[in-house]
Amino acid sequence: MTYKIIIDSCGELTDVMKQNEHFCNVALELSVDDHHITDDETFDQADFLRRVKESKNCPKSSCPSPESYMEAFGDAERIYMITLSSNLSGSYNSAELAKNIYSEEHPDADIHVFDSRSASVGETLIGLKVQELEEKGLDFDSVVMQTEAYINEQNTFFVLETLDTLRKNGRLSNLKAVVASALSIKPVMGSTPEGTICQLGQARGMTKALDKLIQDMLEKTKNTEERVLAIAHCNCPKRAQSMREKIEKLAKFKDIIVVDTAGVSTMYANDGGVIVAV
Template identity: 45%
Template sequence: MNYKILVDSCCDLPEEYRKQPHFIVVPLTIDLGGKTYVDDENLDVSEYLRKMKETPKAPQTACPSPEDYMKHFDGDEENIFIVTLSDQLSGSYNSAVLAKNLYNDENPNNNKHITIFNSFSASSAEVLIALKVEALAKAGESTESIDKKVNEYIDGMNTYFVLESLDNLRKNGRLNNVQALIANVLNIKPIMGANKDGTIKKLDQGRGIKKALNRMAEIIGEEGQQLSEKICVIAQCNCPERAKEFKEEILKRYSFKDVIIVSTAGISTTYAYDGGIVVAV
């Protein structure tokens, strides 16, 4: 199959996949303290994280424009698959849909098959979806089969995350100052998850990061099915050792097909913040 896979930059693809010609990352942008950052390979994530800590206001993100997607539609590839952030978190999905419609209007005789997958999640979940698309395309599945199987795959996925710091939630108003203060004083770490519609829910909490991560590992088992047939992706924000320890912990409990650790790029770093762990199964 002749294909390309477009992902927005909240998809924290491992470096070896980013180098493959059929993967294209379409960047979002971030406004922080009056400066605009493009979430691409040139972004110094460590420097961005430092600036985010120093800036009193929360960063503002902007999705790719339809034109940012459309410019990648030209070429010999007849099959284009796009994976985006949840439409509840960003306009990236809607922008990709508009790009497809505009392209088809402007090129009525084109032979492109363009499919857009709403991840209903972010970060590590987008990685799983992109890898699933690639596996099916390499196996020679038809476009109709890929569309069907990937949407079924998305329906069966679960995303979880634990935040080390609640500072960004306080800055953007999702937690008031009193709530954030109490959580910090008591060292409470929320365990969050994604609803099937792409919104965020609180699952539980732990006193301290270690207890919270252990509880998240338990929840993976409680909610997961046929884990031995699944890949788990762990996205870490500036805490590679913590991610390795969490990988070891879940492998003590469950037998996954594979467990992949990735580093957060700019958008996922904005959400996860320093020390955050985002897991998709």
């Protein structure tokens, strides 16, 4: 049985995933003022960050169309779509619409949309879980059921240099007012079970905030040796590598993946932001 794992472009693909025919991204669109950017392999992170920094306005994103999703299906017999949290984007609804349209014409197709209730490398890890289960030879319903169970156990954490984009785009509506950046207080943020954003704690300075993130992550993560951990960074590879080394000294994971953020994650993480999912 041929299968396809389609991840909206907020979910980063590793180099290995990009070379695997089972994986593909479907691009969201970004805009900074009048400049429009497609979040695909042409995305230029440095240029985008420069434009955001120079603009007085907040960058925006728009979700893929149902047609974009359906174009990615190809002739796969099993289709899995993984999207940004439905509480943060319309990408999930667009993917569901693509599924419904396609199913009318192909009633025997096995197709499922996973609401990641996360973003960035949270989506990446879900895609890898689907691949793992498919390669084990499980039937479609079992892959879906076990992946949904994996999503229920997954946690996402992040620390950003600035929360301006999240705040301006209304993604922090349920969050208490964050403390003044003049004090160099960095909130440690995370995902809720529903896929919204919450504040887990705070610390003075980026290094202490990332240490707090690691502490919170390890407290919430059971059976680390059986889990893959992923780190996405926005233009700060040394910071991400330092985190990886600290985590490896504290716990043994099945694997640790490090990637640079693609377009949508870059928009929200901003220069210097770090996202961890496990």
